[in-house]
Structure formats: structure tokens, C-alpha cells
Amino acid sequence: MDETVAEYIRRTILKIPRDEIKTMLQKWGFLSEAQLQTINFHQIKDNISQEVVQLCEENSADIKQAAVLDIIYNHIYPNKRVWSVYQMKKAGEETEFFDLTEFKKKFKRRLRSALKNVTINFREYEDNAIWIRIAWGTPYRKPNQYKTSYVVYHSQTPYAFVSASVLKSNLPLLCQALVVASNYHDIREMELRSHSLNSLKDIVFKRYSQNFQTYCPRPLQERNVVPESADLRIIQENQNEKERIQRLNREAFGDGPQPKLEFAQYKLETMFKSDPKMDVLDRKEPFRCVVKFSSPHLLESLKSLAPAGMADAPLSPLLTCIPQKARNYFKIREKKGFCPGSFVSP
Amino acid sequence: HLATSLPLPSERDHLRPRIDLIAFMIDIKSKYSLKNVEASLAHVDASFFLGKVCFLVTGVGRVNCCSVEMDAIWKLGEVYCSPMLFCELELEGVRAATAQRLLRMLQICAGHVPGVSALSFGSLMRNSADY
Numbered sequence: 001m002d003e004t005v006a007e008y009i010r011r012t013i014l015k016i017p018r019d020e021i022k023t024m025l026q027k028w029g030f031l032s033e034a035q036l037q038t039i040n041f042h043q044i045k046d047n048i049s050q051e052v053v054q055l056c057e058e059n060s061a062d063i064k065q066a067a068v069l070d071i072i073y074n075h076i077y078p079n080k081r082v083w084s085v086y087q088m089k090k091a092g093e094e095t096e097f098f099d100l101t102e103f104k105k106k107f108k109r110r111l112r113s114a115l116k117n118v119t120i121n122f123r124e125y126e127d128n129a130i131w132i133r134i135a136w137g138t139p140y141r142k143p144n145q146y147k148t149s150y151v152v153y154h155s156q157t158p159y160a161f162v163s164a165s166v167l168k169s170n171l172p173l174l175c176q177a178l179v180v181a182s183n184y185h186d187i188r189e190m191e192l193r194s195h196s197l198n199s200l201k202d203i204v205f206k207r208y209s210q211n212f213q214t215y216c217p218r219p220l221q222e223r224n225v226v227p228e229s230a231d232l233r234i235i236q237e238n239q240n241e242k243e244r245i246q247r248l249n250r251e252a253f254g255d256g257p258q259p260k261l262e263f264a265q266y267k268l269e270t271m272f273k274s275d276p277k278m279d280v281l282d283r284k285e286p287f288r289c290v291v292k293f294s295s296p297h298l299l300e301s302l303k304s305l306a307p308a309g310m311a312d313a314p315l316s317p318l319l320t321c322i323p324q325k326a327r328n329y330f331k332i333r334e335k336k337g338f339c340p341g342s343f344v345s346p
Numbered sequence: 347h348l349a350t351s352l353p354l355p356s357e358r359d360h361l362r363p364r365i366d367l368i369a370f371m372i373d374i375k376s377k378y379s380l381k382n383v384e385a386s387l388a389h390v391d392a393s394f395f396l397g398k399v400c401f402l403v404t405g406v407g408r409v410n411c412c413s414v415e416m417d418a419i420w421k422l423g424e425v426y427c428s429p430m431l432f433c434e435l436e437l438e439g440v441r442a443a444t445a446q447r448l449l450r451m452l453q454i455c456a457g458h459v460p461g462v463s464a465l466s467f468g469s470l471m472r473n474s475a476d477y
Contacts, residue, residue, distance in 0.1 A: 234348060235347045235348070236347075236348050236349075237347050237348060237349035237350075237354050237355060237358060238348075238349055238350045238351075238355065240355065240357070241350070241355075309350060309378075310376075310378070
């Protein structure tokens with residue numbers, strides 16, 4: 001077995017939490033049940049990975065099997081990577097039958113015709129998701145297995161989720177291969193990025209609970225309403241205001257859990273509006289500024305701002321439109337025309 | 347009765363009993379909290395400041411998250427001649443002790459403790475803070 005393959009497998013095992021190693025090896029299926037029984041999974045990870053590498057040596061593992069193990073690891077822990085979303089466009093209305101083998105063949109052929117030194121692996125999952133792992137090399141060097149890009153393509157949709165990692169220069173090639181292999185004619189990157197792959201899927205496939213604007217006339221005010229708090233001795237003076245905030249919040253965010261995003265970024269290219277007497281900027285140039293919101297769970301924290309009294313309700317539509325518009329990176333420019341204002345560029 | 351700011355909404359005027367003590371809560375982690383209290387103070391009738399107002403400053407356990415100038419808070423207590431209580435609501439023991447102190451103050455302000463008036467108690471609290 002190649003030394004680099006052995007080292008790669010060893011390092012992949014070290015990434016896995018100790019309690020999960022056995023299950024992941026079983027999913028991998030490369031080592032037999034009998035072989036797995038011989039491993040002591042209660043020792044330190046260093047020793048476990050050494051034993052696994054020994055067994056892989058006996059079975060003569062090659063880079064293909066090692067790559068599959070890596071895909072399995074990334075499928076279970078996708079949140080360690082940053083994912084962007086790409087949308088593809090078809091030329092006409094033809095709905096062709098999706099042939100997986102054709103897709104794989106065309107994808108490999110396209111990539112390899114431009115760059116000989118690539119390792120390409122595929123793995124299909126139940127939800128029509130095709131996971132593609134690509135290790136990049138150069139015309140003179142073998143593929144670097146530690147610099148990989150991942151693509152998750154749902155064949156029944158025009159969306160692909162890409163985790164490019166460091167080699168951004170290979171992105172155009174990757175996009176081209178995707179478009180050609182899937183019989184689309186164009187691809188564009190959406191302004192939507194996050195660590196949580198499932199949340200990106202939720203947003204793009206509209207799987208989160210959306211609020212539907214229904215006309216809801218205000219319910220008749222009852223005079224002696226029993227307060228909601230468990231202790232009847234506590235009386236909320238601002239109950240009406242609290243209810244208004246809850247209602248507006250529910251309209252903006254819906255009732256269910258929010259998709260998980262870590263950032264929202266707004267690039268402002270708007271004119272500085274000041275008192276003419278202040279004369280701060282006499283040049284008619286837009287004032288450039290970037291506002292970035294970050295949070296472990298951005299949408300949930302935005303949802304809790306108004307009820308916590310930290311922001312006025314309703315929140316700015318620039319914040320609440322994030323799931324509906326399927327974007328968290330915005331460019332805001334001056335609106336050209338009669339009314340000065342700002343609009344969000346497509 | 348809990349309120350987020352003053353003045354109180356007028357639609358509940360007829361449901362409200364006599365007010366014996368107003369405790370203004372200031373969270374030192376929030377500048378907005380101090381601004382809100384300062385704005386609300388303007389709506390309080392002057393007679394309340396004879397011992398029926400106190401300031402409850404919370405969040406003092408997390409000094410590294412302090413966003414408010416402590417000078418501004420001390421000044422508030424002086425300007426409005428009202429006692430200042432400091433507490434940390436996240437600690438159960440301190441929370442319970444503070445609640446008991448407030449309750450005792452409330453009993454005095456409501457006139458339930460014979461021989462002690464709200465005004466005399468208020469000046470007692472203010473003078474003891476200087477030592």
C-alpha cells in the first residue's frame with residue numbers, strides 16, 4: 001500500500017471522534033466485521049488509527065477507498081466546511097431523463113481533459129444527492145488529497161452546493177464540468193454561504209416553515225383577559241405592545257425553526273446624506289461601507305431581538321428577507337430616478 | 347406590575363391599584379437600559395421621589411460586559427435622591443436576597459411598618475451608602 005494513502009487514512013481516522021470511529025468504519029465497509037472485532041476502540045485515537053492502517057495494509061487499500069472514507073466523514077460532518085450555492089440554468093424546457101452513469105462519465109471527462117492530475121470520486125445518497133469529491137493537482141504534481149473540493153448535486157434540481165476549500169482558481173473548471181455533465185447551459189453563484197449544508201438546502205428548497213401573509217383582523221379586545229404568565233400576581237402593563245411584537249415577529253419569521261446561517265453581509269454604496277451645512281463630503285461619490293452581522297445562529301438571534309427589547313418591531317426587511325431571497329450577501333446601491341433611496345441589487 | 351417604560355398605557359388606568367414603590371431596573375450591560383430609565387423618570391410625579399423610588403442596578407456580576415458609565419449611575423441616584431441597590435439576577439442567592447430587600451422597602455412605603463415612613467427610610471438608606 002502506498003505510504004501517502006496510509007498516512008491519509010491515518011489522518012482521516014484521527015479527525016473522527018473516538019466514539020464514532022467504529023460506526024464510520026462499518027459504513028465504509030472496507031474492513032470486514034471480523035477485522036473490526038480485532039480493534040480495541042477504547043484506546044487512544046493514535047493507537048486506533050495505527051491498527052486501522054495495519055488492517056488496510058492487509059487489504060491493500062488504494063486512494064479510491066481512502067477517498068470514500070473521506071466522503072463518508074464529510075457527509076456526516078458537513079458543518080466543518082463552508083458551503084456556497086450555485087444555480088444552473090437550462091436552455092429550453094426539455095426535461096431529460098437523468099442518467100447517473102452519463103453524468104459521472106461526462107464530469108470526469110470534462111475535468112480530466114483540462115487537468116490530468118485530479119482524483120474524482122462519487123457517492124450517491126438516498127435523497128437524490130450526489131456527493132463528488134475532487135482532489136486537485138497541477139500539470140506537474142500529483143493530486144493533493146488534503147486540498148479537496150466537494151460538490152453536492154441534487155439531480156432533480158438546478159442547485160449544486162460547493163465547498164471549494166483553498167484552491168479557488170479551480171472553481172471555473174469545476175463549474176464548467178458540472179454544467180456540461182448535467183446538461184444545463186449556464187451556472188451562477190448565488191450570494192448564499194454558510195457552514196450548515198442542511199440549512200442551505202432548507203432555504204433553497206423552501207423546506208423551512210414560511211409565513212404566509214394572511215389577512216388577520218385584530219381580535220376583539222376582551223376586558224378581563226387572564227394574563228399568560230403562570231403567576232397571577234405579576235401583571236404586564238405593556239401586554240398589548242408585547243402581543244404586537246409577537247405578531248409582527250411571527251409574520252416576519254414564521255413559527256418553525258430558522259435555517260442556520262452564520263453571517264449576513266451588506267455592502268453599502270450609497271451617498272452620504274448629511275446636513276448641507278456640515279459639508280462633510282463635497283465630492284459626489286458614494287460612501288462605501290460594509291456591515292457584517294455574525295452569530296452562531298443568525299436568524300434565530302434576529303428573531304429574538306424584538307421580543308428581547310433590543311430592537312424595534314418590525315425589523316428591517318433587509319434582515320427578514322434573507323430566507324425568502326435565498327441570500328445573505330447584499331449590495332445596496334443608490335436608487336437612480338426621482339426618489340432618492342436605496343435598493344437591493346439582484 | 348411590570349412595565350417596559352413610562353408613561354404607563356392609559357387603557358389599563360382603571361385596573362391599576364395605588365402605586366407604593368417604583369423600582370427602576372438598569373442593566374449595566376445595556377446602554378439602552380439606562381437611556382430608557384432616564385427618559386421614563388421624566389414621567390414620574392415629584393411626590394414619588396420622597397422615598398417611593400429606588401434604582402435596581404442588575405448585571406453587576408459580569409463587570410467585563412459593562413457598557414454603562416458607573417459615574418452616570420451614581421449621579422442618577424444623587425440627582426433623584428433615591429437609594430440604589432446592586433444585584434446580579436443570575437445568582438439565585440443574590441436574587442432572593444434582593445427580592446427580600448425590595449419587599450421590605452415596599453412594606454415601609456405602603457405604610458405597613460409602624461413608626462417608619464418612606465421618607466425616613468429613604469434618607470436612612472442614602473446616608474448609610476456614604477460610609
